Amino acid sequence: MRIHHSKHRTTDRWGKVWKLVCPLLALFSCGFVTNAPIWADGDLTLRVVEESTGEPTIAxxxxxxxxPVTTRRTSRPKTVAVAPRRSLSSGPGFVLDEFADLSLxxxxxxxxxxxxPESRVLRGTFDVQRGSEDEHQLALPxxxxxxxxxxxxxxxxxPRSPESLPMRMTAEDLHLATVIRDPDVAGRGTEKPIPRRKAGKLFGEGDSILTPEGWPTEPLWIDANVDCLAGLAFYRDLADSDWQPTASxxxxxxxLAxxxxxxxxxxxxxxxVAVENPFAWLLPIWLASEKIDGVFVLGDWLQLNESVTRVPEGRMLQPANRNDATQLGRDAEQIHWQLLESGFRLAPMAGSGxxxxxxPVGYNRLYVAGRSQASSFDSREEAVPVGTKEDWWDAAWEGCSFATNGPLMRTNLDGRLPGHVFEINPAEVGEGESVELTAEVILNVRDPVEYLEVIHNGRLHYSAKLDEFAKAGGRIPPLKIKESGWATVRVVTLHEDHYRAVISSPWYFEVGGQPRITARSVAFFKEWLGETEQRLAKLPPDQLNAFVPYVRAARKFWAERAALAGS
Structure with a gap:
């Protein structure tokens, strides 16, 4: 058996290591490549260790x-997925729990x-010959x-799964997971035994996670307290005695539920409450309740090994284009911008859906941070690790976060982390005056990147390819704030199978205590509401009547918001 392995890197202008450190940017690409062949003679035992420590890990x-090439018309070889017997499935692939014995x-x-996303990708090839045996160690950078x-x-x-969630989280270096609640199942649910391990000694009972010293991912937090109804996610505090909802x-x-x-x-x-499906027909009615706290900007319309071009029973912004697998991701982002332009400050969220x-678990993920206490002499905030899952969620709802399914970003605006509200005195933005705020970015990427952008009030403030950005010294022109609004930073990759990007939570600018509401975005949701009404009108009369009070309340809400809108 001959094995070749390499630390994944991009090609052409991305085949070198980027390392630019300046006041506004530090950028690291993923690598270098080694192609030294390793010879072996048989069925294979693979072991995985972390490169920097040599310690066994889980990946x-x-x-x-x-x-083999068949005698059919095509001579193109086909491939089939392979996994060890009694392995733990994890999306595409399986969990390699320190080692795997492969009889191939x-x-x-x-x-x-x-x-x-915090580790590089290790790729390799090998050939198996009958009767051979060998063992090989893979060092994951x-x-x-x-x-x-x-x-x-x-x-x-x-979603719930019988596969061990703590093990799958560890294989993805994921710290927190929120599982859809099943009223008939306590805790994480009934999980299959972990091959070669006694789960009880590793992870305790129910939700408790008792990892041994030196476990690759620490901490591990799991909740099973979210209910999903028609595209809404209710993160329920079951100890809340003030609300006991009617069974759906x-x-x-x-x-209707x-x-x-x-x-x-x-x-x-x-x-x-979060909007898990931003394409849902009921979106403008849900928003009219003024009880929505978050919206998924990365969700199950973005899957690692599948291109999704439409959402069943969802309102598409444009006809599905099978030739553009990135369309749904871009449309979800446009909906989020329309929400911001309509005066909503909803926490961006990300997850499996x-x-x-x-x-795999955590492919779409949210990174959150606690805020350091800025002194009266220094307005700069530093990100600090959250200490509990309650702290994690507090930071998520506050919007001190970024969502990603690929690149990793740390960013601030004028020293403030995402989610910060800049309260601006109208006197500071009088005739010919503006408040200038400058963005800083630290970025890690594995994929080739299309562009880095700063979006201000739904319009492009700054865009650059990373090599062009580096040549310019990594400087982003300051935002010139003259009115209420918002801004966000995003980095979009050249990945073609779906939309792969990192998106910061917005910063908000509030001049004279007034939020930004635009007539164009309010009209966007009023049109959506009108199409929803046409759809509901096809229901039987008894079902339609149940929707009528909610539709009337939504009409009133959006009419009032239109009256508040600027140009």
């Missing part, structure tokens, strides 16, 4: 075997080994450690 491997058929194989820098990762919404099954449909739950939710309830797809 995710995708392994495929090339099938003869043939050529390819593998990809990774451990979430780490690109960055985000938690020591203050940023802690989480998957905000995850007692409503004529899940759409989502509206009923919102209507019954007390204003002071500790339950938080409620539809099990072909992605």
């Amino acid at each position: 995710r491997m995708e392994l495929t075997r090339q099938l 058929q003869d043939g050529a194989y390819e593998f990809k080994l990774t451990r979430g 780490r690109m960055v450690r985000m938690r020591p820098e203050g940023w802690t990762s989480g998957d905000c919404l995850l 099954g007692e409503f004529a449909s899940e759409e 989502s509206l009923g739950w919102l209507a019954g939710l007390p204003a002071d309830s500790s339950t938080r 409620d539809d099990p797809g072909n992605s």
Whole structure:
């Protein structure tokens, strides 16, 4: 058996290591390559260690075997996914728990080994010959450690699975996961035994995670307290005695249940609500309740090994284009911008979504940070690691975060972390005057990057390819704030199978205490509401009548918001 392995890198102008340190940017690309062949003679035992320490670790491997060329018309070889017996499945691939014994058929194989976005990707090939045996160690390089820098990762919404969640989280270097609640199942649910391990000794009972000293991912936080109804996610505090919702099954449909739950939710309830499906027809009605706290900007329409071009039962902004797999991701971002332009300050969220797809846990993830206490002499905030899962969620709802399914970013605006509200005296932005704020960025990327952008009030303030940005000394022109609004930083990759990007939570600018509301974006949601009404009108009269009060309330809300809108 001959094995080739390499630390994944991009090609052409991305094939070198970027390292630019300046007041506004530090950028690191992923690598260098080694192609020294390793010879072996048999069935294979693979071991994985972290390169910097040599310590055994847990990662995710995708392994495929090339099938022989057939006598059919095409001579293109086919491949088939391979996994060890009794392995733990994790999206595409399986968890490589420190080592794996592979009893393989003869043939050529390819593998990809990774451990979430903070590690590089290790790729390799090998051939298996009958009767051979060997053992090989793979050293997985780490690109960055985000938690020591203050940023802690989480998957905000995850379907239940019988596969061990703590093990899958560890294989993806993920610290927090929130599982969809099942009223008939306590804790994480019934998980299959972990191959070669006694789960009880590793992870305790129910939600408690008792990892041994030196466990690769620490901390591990798991909740199972979220209910999903028709595209809404209710993060319920089950100890909240002020709200005991009617069972969703007692409503004529899940759409009606989502509206009923919102209507019954007390204003002071500790339950938080997020729009898990931003394409849902009921979106403008949900927004009119003024009880929405967050919106998913990265969700199950973005899957690692599948291109999704439409959302079933969802409102598409434009006809589905099978030739543009990035469309849904860009449309979700446009909806988020329209929300911001309509005066909503909803926490951006990211996660697997409620539809099990072909992605590992935490593929879409949210990184959050605690804020250091800025002194009266220094307005600069530093990111600090959160200490509990309650602190994690407080930071997420506050918007001190960024969402990603690839690149990693640390950014601030004038020394303030994302989610900060800049309160500006109208006298500072009088005739010909403006407040200038400058962005700083630290970025780690594995994919070739299309561009880095700063978006201000829905318009492009700054855009540059990273090589052009580097040649310019990494300087972003300052924002000149003259009115209320918002800004965000994003980096979009050249990945073609779907939209792969990192998006900061917005910063907000409030001049004279007034939020930004534009007539154009309010009209966007009024049109959406009109199309929703046409759809509901096709229901039987008894079902339609149940929606009428909610539709009337939404009409009134959007009419009032239109009256508040500027140009």
